[in-house]
Amino acid sequence: MARVRNFWNHSKTTALIWIISAILFYSVFQMAIRNSSSLDHRNPSTSSGPATDTPISNAEQRSRLYDKMAKDLDEHGATFLKHGETSQSLSLSDLFTVKGGSVTPILKAAIPPVRANVLYLSTEYSIPISEAVRSIFLPHFDKMIWFQNSTLCHFSMFHASHHIAPVPATEEEIEAEAYAVKAVAGDLCPLKIVLDRVVLTSTGVLLGCWQVISGTDPITIRAKLRSALPHAPVKQLYDAAILHTSFARVLGQPNASSSATVSELWYVEEFDVLALALNGKMKVRKFHFGCSKS
Known part of the structure; x- marks a missing residue:
């Protein structure tokens, strides 16, 4: 019986998280559409400027990767409830503690410092997204959620050194790396991107997964950074397409x-296709459950 209750509690938690994620995706997707329209208005012509990559095969690669990521929670369950491993081979207990009813990050010195190359998302876009995420998730996880700083929203691209495979460097070598990265940036075209989906992983990370409409594809960017930083770890932290x-x-x-009680069974005649989903014409017969126990 205890096993059944645990399964039921897990199922309710997973279902709630999926519902919240779906609402979040819809909200952020609408903002992405508005931002895209605004961008098109400011830049009515895309024919001028440097040539851009053809993202067709890369986009498909990303879609398949995102499909796999979207199945992660269903296939592995909410492992973050067990305080297991989260991103980059670190556990939640390595990263956060709960003090005074709020989540506090645990800052540990990185020796040697991690040297990351990331694409920065302007606050013009990140702040509205952050506000949508906070408004949807905070009421349900007020003491058990950490929100990304909206002024530091980024896309991880390539590491010259990371904590799993550290690559020490002198100040002169670091300056040389920065100069090489600057040269790479000079060859890149701005990315116009759109939100593909929002995914909650089994490790508890809420991710925005994006597609590239135009500009230099992430696969190309990572390849250029690999060439510019020959001493970087062979094994990087993320898939080249993501x-x-x-x-x-x-x-x-x-x-x-966040829990709910369901006590009605409906018999619905839908006179329009998907009437329940589209507020169409229907006839509803409502039946209350006969048992009073939950």
């Missing part, structure tokens, strides 16, 4: 107030 941002990290169960 273009993702972290919106938040969920650390625990949703609030008890």
Whole structure:
């Protein structure tokens, strides 16, 4: 019986998270559409400027990767509820603690410092997204969620050194790396991107997964950085095709107030296709459950 209750609690948690993620995706997707329209208005012609990559095969590669990521929570369950491993081979307990009813990051010195190359998302776009994420998730995870700083929203591209495979460097070598990265940036075309989907991973990371409409593709950017930084770790932290941002990290169960009781069974005649979904013509017969126990 205890096993059944645990399964039921897990199922309710997973279902709630999926519903919240779906609402978030719809909200952020609408903002992305508005931003895209605004961008088109400011830049009515895309024929001028440097030539851009053809993203067709790369886009398909990203879509397949995102499909796999979207199945992660279903296939592995909410492992973050067990405080297991999160991103970059670190556990949640390595990264966060709960003090005074709020989540606090645990800052540890990186020796040697991590040297990351990231694409920065302007606050013109990141702040509205952050506000949408916070408004949807905070009521349900007020003491068990960490939100990404909206002024530091980014897409991780390539590491010259990371904590799993550190590559020490002198100040002169670091300056040389920065100069090489600057040269790479000079060859890149601005990316016009659109939100593909929002995914909550089994490790509790809420990710925005993006597609590239035009500009230099992330696969090309990473290849250029690889050439410019020959001493970088062979094994990088992310797939070459991915273009993702972290919106938040969920650390625990949703609030008890997020639960619900269902006690009606409807028999619905839909006179329009998908009438329930599209507010079409229908006839509803409502039947209350006979059992009073939950």
